[in-house]
Amino acid sequence: xxxxxxxxxxxxxxxxxxxxxxxxxxSFEVKPGHVFGFIGPNGAGKTTSMRILATLDMPSSGDAxxxxxxxLQDPDRVRGRLGFMPDYFDTQPNILVxxxxxxxxxxxxxxxxxxxxxxxYVMSFTKLDxxxxxxxxxxxxxxxxxxxxxxxxxxxPPVMIMDEPAAGLDPRARIQLREMIGQLAADGKSILISSHxxxxxxxxxxxVAIIEQGRLLAVGTVEExxxxxxxxxxxxxxxxxxxxxxxxWLGRRADVHELRATGEMVEFLHDGDQQTEADVLRDMIxxxxxxxAFGSRAKSLxxxxxxxxxxxxx
Amino acid sequence: MSTxxxxxxGTELPEAAPPTTRWDRFETVLTRFSEHLNPxxxxxxxxxxxxxxxxxxxxxxxxxxWGWSILGLAILGPGVYYSSDGPTMFYGYHVVLAFPLLVIVxxxxxxxxxxxxxxxxxxxxxxxxxxxxxxxxGKLCGIMLQMMIYLSAVFPCLAFTYLLRGLDIFTIILxxxxxxxxxxxxxxxxxxxxxxxxxxQRQISQAVIFAVALFGGFWxxxxxxxxxxxxxxxxMVESPEFWQANLAALTFYISxxxxxxxxxxxxxxxxxQNRSTALRVALVGxxxxxxYWAAWAQLxxxxxxxxxxxxxxxxxxxxxxxxxTGESGTLSPRVKRDLPQTSLGRVFLAWFTxxxxxxxxxxxxxxxxxxxxxxxxxxxxxxxxxxxAPLAVPGPAPAGGFRxxxxxxxxxxxxxxxxxxIYLGIGKLIMAAIxxxxxLRPTARVLVHFVLLLLGGxxxxxxxxxxxxxxxxxxxxxxxxxxxxxxxxxxxKGVPVGAGGVLGxxxxxxxxxxxxxxxxSLTDELTQVRVPKPPRVAEEDAALAALKNPAPAxxxxxx
Numbered sequence: 001x002x003x004x005x006x007x008x009x010x011x012x013x014x015x016x017x018x019x020x021x022x023x024x025x026x027s028f029e030v031k032p033g034h035v036f037g038f039i040g041p042n043g044a045g046k047t048t049s050m051r052i053l054a055t056l057d058m059p060s061s062g063d064a065x066x067x068x069x070x071x072l073q074d075p076d077r078v079r080g081r082l083g084f085m086p087d088y089f090d091t092q093p094n095i096l097v098x099x100x101x102x103x104x105x106x107x108x109x110x111x112x113x114x115x116x117x118x119x120x121y122v123m124s125f126t127k128l129d130x131x132x133x134x135x136x137x138x139x140x141x142x143x144x145x146x147x148x149x150x151x152x153x154x155x156x157p158p159v160m161i162m163d164e165p166a167a168g169l170d171p172r173a174r175i176q177l178r179e180m181i182g183q184l185a186a187d188g189k190s191i192l193i194s195s196h197x198x199x200x201x202x203x204x205x206x207x208v209a210i211i212e213q214g215r216l217l218a219v220g221t222v223e224e225x226x227x228x229x230x231x232x233x234x235x236x237x238x239x240x241x242x243x244x245x246x247x248x249w250l251g252r253r254a255d256v257h258e259l260r261a262t263g264e265m266v267e268f269l270h271d272g273d274q275q276t277e278a279d280v281l282r283d284m285i286x287x288x289x290x291x292x293a294f295g296s297r298a299k300s301l302x303x304x305x306x307x308x309x310x311x312x313x314x
Numbered sequence: 315m316s317t318x319x320x321x322x323x324g325t326e327l328p329e330a331a332p333p334t335t336r337w338d339r340f341e342t343v344l345t346r347f348s349e350h351l352n353p354x355x356x357x358x359x360x361x362x363x364x365x366x367x368x369x370x371x372x373x374x375x376x377x378x379x380w381g382w383s384i385l386g387l388a389i390l391g392p393g394v395y396y397s398s399d400g401p402t403m404f405y406g407y408h409v410v411l412a413f414p415l416l417v418i419v420x421x422x423x424x425x426x427x428x429x430x431x432x433x434x435x436x437x438x439x440x441x442x443x444x445x446x447x448x449x450x451x452g453k454l455c456g457i458m459l460q461m462m463i464y465l466s467a468v469f470p471c472l473a474f475t476y477l478l479r480g481l482d483i484f485t486i487i488l489x490x491x492x493x494x495x496x497x498x499x500x501x502x503x504x505x506x507x508x509x510x511x512x513x514x515q516r517q518i519s520q521a522v523i524f525a526v527a528l529f530g531g532f533w534x535x536x537x538x539x540x541x542x543x544x545x546x547x548x549x550m551v552e553s554p555e556f557w558q559a560n561l562a563a564l565t566f567y568i569s570x571x572x573x574x575x576x577x578x579x580x581x582x583x584x585x586x587q588n589r590s591t592a593l594r595v596a597l598v599g600x601x602x603x604x605x606y607w608a609a610w611a612q613l614x615x616x617x618x619x620x621x622x623x624x625x626x627x628x629x630x631x632x633x634x635x636x637x638x639t640g641e642s643g644t645l646s647p648r649v650k651r652d653l654p655q656t657s658l659g660r661v662f663l664a665w666f667t668x669x670x671x672x673x674x675x676x677x678x679x680x681x682x683x684x685x686x687x688x689x690x691x692x693x694x695x696x697x698x699x700x701x702x703a704p705l706a707v708p709g710p711a712p713a714g715g716f717r718x719x720x721x722x723x724x725x726x727x728x729x730x731x732x733x734x735x736i737y738l739g740i741g742k743l744i745m746a747a748i749x750x751x752x753x754l755r756p757t758a759r760v761l762v763h764f765v766l767l768l769l770g771g772x773x774x775x776x777x778x779x780x781x782x783x784x785x786x787x788x789x790x791x792x793x794x795x796x797x798x799x800x801x802x803x804x805x806x807k808g809v810p811v812g813a814g815g816v817l818g819x820x821x822x823x824x825x826x827x828x829x830x831x832x833x834x835s836l837t838d839e840l841t842q843v844r845v846p847k848p849p850r851v852a853e854e855d856a857a858l859a860a861l862k863n864p865a866p867a868x869x870x871x872x873x
Binding site for chain 2: 092
């Protein structure tokens with residue numbers, strides 16, 4: 001189906017609303033079987049980019065491709081290849097869960113036994129089979145979210161776009177959703193997902209893109225972004241006999257930033273890797289400081305996000 | 315291999331028990347048939363039949379039907395056996411039927427699409443494999459289903475009126491058929507109205523305006539059926555005029571219905587696709603229908619009936635031209651894939667390809683064609699050829715022999731054509747100039763033309779009306795920029811004496827100048843060439859074609 005080309009491709013995408021640049025020169029690719037996390041503050045342009053990919057909006061310039069088909073030129077071919085899970089719920093009245101899925105299966109051209117099997121499978125996958133005869137307007141938020149996922153995957157698309165799928169879900173529902181997404185990716189689907197819950201994205205995504213004010217600030221794995229940004233490691237240590245002298249000593253070093261001290265505890269950011277951290281520890285001990293504990297950790301996705309973005313809103 | 319394929323391979327559906335009874339077999343056939351139904355129809359039927367609005371309306375209809383049966387018979391008393399009270403009873407039942415059909419059903423159609431677009435449910439449907447045509451036709455089928463169910467509620471009552479005196483079966487059928495057609499027409503207008511999607515604050519006023527229009531339609535239907543029932547002559551089934559009038563109404567209905575449906579469809583179709591060609595073909599179809607029936611009316615009644623065609627065509631092409639000339643000048647690569655390739659194709663099909671220039675050309679050609687047809691001396695042709703002589707009004711042979719064209723109609727039609735060329739052309743130039751700086755919304759484009767018409771017509775009218783000396787003169791040359799008054803004057807009073815020469819010289823000259831100014835952009839559009847399909851599309855098309863027509867299997871070693 002894919003012939004080696006990426007299943008999702010954004011090429012110099014721009015979208016302006018009057019003078020507001022919602023999306024500005026955004027380009028990236030998602031390969032088959034990859035989960036791509038799209039993160040950014042509110043109003044950064046994530047939803048707009050996803051809506052363009054889902055053929056619900058038109059770019060001002062640039063183009064986006066799904067399985068090699070342009071969303072501008074061939075929206076009809078794109079639609080059959082993607083499942084879109086928006087950040088809002090469907091509010092169809094007087095319709096049951098099974099009828100709702102049956103309708104979308106028909107709308108995607110599934111007929112006869114193929115349609116029945118698809119509905120049955122999706123209900124089982126999303127664990128909605130016990131709710132088949134319930135009206136959809138009586139479902140809880142978590143159930144509606146699962147129904148949305150079911151609707152998006154009813155025609156077995158190779159590409160899935162999920163806008164804030166975990167928003168408002170309880171921890172159990174989030175874990176279940178994460179498992180489902182992992183399973184879909186394992187089956188070779190390309191998944192583009194946006195979320196505010198960065199810890200979850202870090203666990204799920206192979207690649208992340210950080211967007212702010214419509215501009216793509218960084219793309220790659222968390223590690224790659226980390227390294228590209230001259231990454232810093234967070235160091236915590238305990239020094240016996242008070243920390244004032246150590247803080248003064250550390251403050252003279254150029255590779256130490258954001259020093260904080262509370263009693264015997266000292267925390268700082270250090271430019272460098274574990275090797276240079278070991279050198280700092282050696283220097284401290286040689287300088288006569290009585291270091292009782294020393295630990296460090298690489299930056300999390302949250303740290304990277306905070307470092308990359310500036311919290312700017314258009 | 316994808317998730318579904320893998321999993322479905324393992325899960326086989328339980329074998330359905332073979333049908334044993336006739337009912338089971340019938341149900342199996344129905345299930346198979348339902349596979350071919352429009353998915354929107356299936357969904358709408360499920361939703362509508364469960365809705366409170368449907369349940370309440372259906373039971374109210376039943377109650378009203380029974381109520382009127384008891385009340386009507388109580389009022390008529392024993393007279394029901396011998397007096398002609400069938401029409402009275404029928405009219406009561408017709409009110410019970412027509413209200414849901416002409417008010418509730420079309421409003422439900424409007425509300426269904428409008429609400430779906432407001433709460434973005436429509437978006438989720440629009441990104442499925444269903445196109446705008448399928449979505450709209452599914453909704454219309456759902457509406458027809460509701461109509462049939464409502465009809466079934468009062469059907470026994472309508473059948474009962476046939477047993478009464480003073481009413482024939484034909485009148486009953488005709489009243490019901492007219493009402494059903496009217497309901498369907500109002501429903502398609504409701505869908506069209508819903509696609510216009512004004513800002514949220516104006517949606518309520520849009521709904522109110524539509525509801526008022528529906529009550530207007532209901533009142534018209536009531537008056538029409540009342541007229542039918544009270545006509546002492548009854549329905550003149552034997553009269554050919556009756557059938558001709560019905561045929562005319564049907565063709566106008568089909569033409570108007572197609573225009574409304576295709577406009578709604580183009581509103582819902584993605585902008586990158588061709589949203590214009592089908593609508594243009596329907597416009598030409600509407601013009602042909604108008605020309606045919608205007609010619610028929612001219613042959614039948616003679617006189618100046620044909621001037622109605624001049625006026626109607628001017629309104630049609632000017633109104634359509636406003637939207638056609640407002641189309642984007644840049645064709646999407648998708649549209650360019652289907653442009654005519656040959657020179658002959660470009661000459662005859664370019665008018666139908668999207669673009670403001672080709673839209674302008676279509677409107678101008680439509681007006682020119684109407685001018686040539688309207689000016690034909692129909693009665694003389696009929697007399698000479700004796701082809702449709704029975705329809706023609708007999709009259710004296712024209713003095714001076716056979717005329718090629720009717721001068722008075724020709725003059726009026728040329729003036730009307732010139733106005734269309736001038737006003738649409740100037741509007742198009744203004745929009746092209748504004749379009750260099752900012753993107754114009756469709757409402758702004760309509761506004762440009764409206765302001766232009768208001769300036770051209772309103773300023774001289776206000777000037778003449780404000781001058782006591784000029785006010786009493788009627789039409790004067792001050793109104794040369796006023797297309798409405800000038801065309802009206804030419805069509806219904808003849809070309810004004812003394813002004814004819816000036817109008818005949820100035821307007822065609824101005825039209826030529828405006829047409830010339832629009833030529834460069836028109837040439838740009840006409841010289842666009844077809845672009846090839848993107849490789850990915852060509853690759854998929856080839857794969858699909860191979861799937862449809864597999865290569866023939868080798869039947870011998872020499873193949």
